[in-house]
Amino acid sequence: MRVHIVGTGLLGTSLGLALTGAGHAVTLADLSPTAQRLAADLGAGTVGEPEATDVVIVATPPDVAGQAILTALERFPEATVTDVASVKTVLLHEVRAACAAGDLDRYIGSHPMAGREKSGAIAARDDLFVGRPWVVCSDDDTPAERLAQIVALATDVGAAVVHLDPEFHDSSVARVSHAPQVMASLMAAQLVDMPADGVALAGQGLRDVTRIAASDASLWTQILAGNAAEVRDVLTAIRTDLDTLISALDLEPGSIATIAQTITAGNDGYDRIPGKHGQAPQKYAEITVLIDDTPGMLGKLFADVGELGINIEDIRIEHATGVKLGSVEVAVVPARQRELEEGLTSRGWWVPEAVIEHEGQE
Structure with a gap:
C-alpha cells in the first residue's frame, strides 16, 4: 500500500521503518523539517506529501491529532485515515463534530500499545510493534475494506490486532498505562530531595517501580489531559485506598489486618496480568x-x-x-x-x- 505518515517522532518513524521494511511505499511529513529529514535518513520513507495515498497514519502529539486527522480527511478524499494516539474517545468526538458528511467512515482510530522511555525519531526501532497489541476502534458502519487496510498494516509490523470500543479502550489504558505513569512519576519525585547516600540504597524494586518515570513530560501531559476523566477516576480510587492504608499505619486495633489486605489485593491484581x-x-x-x-x-x-x-x-x-x-x-x-x-x-x-x-x- 501507499502509506503517508504525518508526524515523525518515535511512533511515526518506527512505523515508517517497519512498513518500509514490509514493502509498503511510505511518505513522511512533519512540521519540523529537521525531524522529517532525520526520519527519512534513518530509512523510514521519503519526505513529501503525495498527490494520493491509500492510508494516512497520523502520528502527531495527542493535542493536535484531531486537527491533523481532519486535515488528512480533507486533503486525501480517497484515503483511509487512522491515528496512533493513546486516547480515542476525545478524538472520535472531535472528528465526528467537524468532518464533512460521509468522511467519518474513512476514519478508524487505532492505538499500538508500544513505546519507549526515549522519544523522537532517533529512538525509533523497526521492531517496536512486534508482538505488541494494536487496538483498532471500528464499529458496524466501518467499511470492511477500510478496516482490512488498517488491520493489514498493523499485522505487517508484527502487532497483534485487538478490536475495542473507544470508551472501553480509554478506561482500560487509564489503568494499565496512564495511571501507572503517574504513580511512577510520583514515587520518583520523592527522591528529588533525598540525600545521595540514601538514594544509593536503591534496589531493583525501586527501579521496577520508577522505570517509566523517565518518560517525556510534554507527551505525557498531553496524554493525561486527553484521558483526564478516566485517569481521574482511577487516581481517586487509589487515593481512597491510600487514605485507608495511611490511617492503618497509626497501628490502631485492626490496622495490621488492613495492611495485610492491601498487600493481598495487590497480589490478586498482579495475578491477572498476562504472562508470556x-x-x-x-x-x-x-x-x-x-x-x-x-x-x-x-x-x-x-x-x-x-x-x-x-x-x-x-x-x-x-x-x-x-x-x-x-x-x-x-x-x-x-x-x-x-x-x-x-x-x-x-x-x-x-x-x-x-x-x-x-x-x-x-
Whole structure:
C-alpha cells in the first residue's frame, strides 16, 4: 500500500521503518523539517506529501491529532485515515463534530500499545510493534475494506490486532498505562530531595517501580489531559485506598489486618496480568546466580543454560552496590529447577540454595 505518515517522532518513524521494511511505499511529513529529514535518513520513507495515498497514519502529539486527522480527511478524499494516539474517545468526538458528511467512515482510530522511555525519531526501532497489541476502534458502519487496510498494516509490523470500543479502550489504558505513569512519576519525585547516600540504597524494586518515570513530560501531559476523566477516576480510587492504608499505619486495633489486605489485593491484581505471549500467568521457579560484573559473563551463563537444554522463561538482573557483582534471577519451569541448579553448580557458577517461586511475566 501507499502509506503517508504525518508526524515523525518515535511512533511515526518506527512505523515508517517497519512498513518500509514490509514493502509498503511510505511518505513522511512533519512540521519540523529537521525531524522529517532525520526520519527519512534513518530509512523510514521519503519526505513529501503525495498527490494520493491509500492510508494516512497520523502520528502527531495527542493535542493536535484531531486537527491533523481532519486535515488528512480533507486533503486525501480517497484515503483511509487512522491515528496512533493513546486516547480515542476525545478524538472520535472531535472528528465526528467537524468532518464533512460521509468522511467519518474513512476514519478508524487505532492505538499500538508500544513505546519507549526515549522519544523522537532517533529512538525509533523497526521492531517496536512486534508482538505488541494494536487496538483498532471500528464499529458496524466501518467499511470492511477500510478496516482490512488498517488491520493489514498493523499485522505487517508484527502487532497483534485487538478490536475495542473507544470508551472501553480509554478506561482500560487509564489503568494499565496512564495511571501507572503517574504513580511512577510520583514515587520518583520523592527522591528529588533525598540525600545521595540514601538514594544509593536503591534496589531493583525501586527501579521496577520508577522505570517509566523517565518518560517525556510534554507527551505525557498531553496524554493525561486527553484521558483526564478516566485517569481521574482511577487516581481517586487509589487515593481512597491510600487514605485507608495511611490511617492503618497509626497501628490502631485492626490496622495490621488492613495492611495485610492491601498487600493481598495487590497480589490478586498482579495475578491477572498476562504472562508470556499474553497467556495466563504461570508459576516459575526462580534460580539466583551470582556473577562477576565483567564482559562475557552473562553470555557464558546463557550459553551454559542452553547447553543444559533448559529454556529461560524470564530473567532479572540486579547490580550490587559498591561491588562489581551481579545477581541474575533466572526463571524456569519448576520441573527443571533442580536440574538447572545442579547443572550450573557443576559448571562452577555460584548458585545460592534459596529458591523463590514467583508469578512469571515477560
